[in-house]
Amino acid sequence: MYSLAWVDLKDGRLIFEVPPGVLGFIDNHWLQLV
Known part of the structure; x- marks a missing residue:
């Protein structure tokens, strides 16, 4: 599932x-974890 927010x-x-321990909550355009 993907979402986008301004x-x-x-x-x-x-x-x-x-x-x-939560991974993948926020990532950038290149799908790298932030």
Whole structure:
């Protein structure tokens, strides 16, 4: 499953909290984990 989102960062940073051991939650255009 793939999803795409636009994020407005004008007001500051966006922080994701992910539990330890979770892989593949966020990756870049080349499918590398971020």
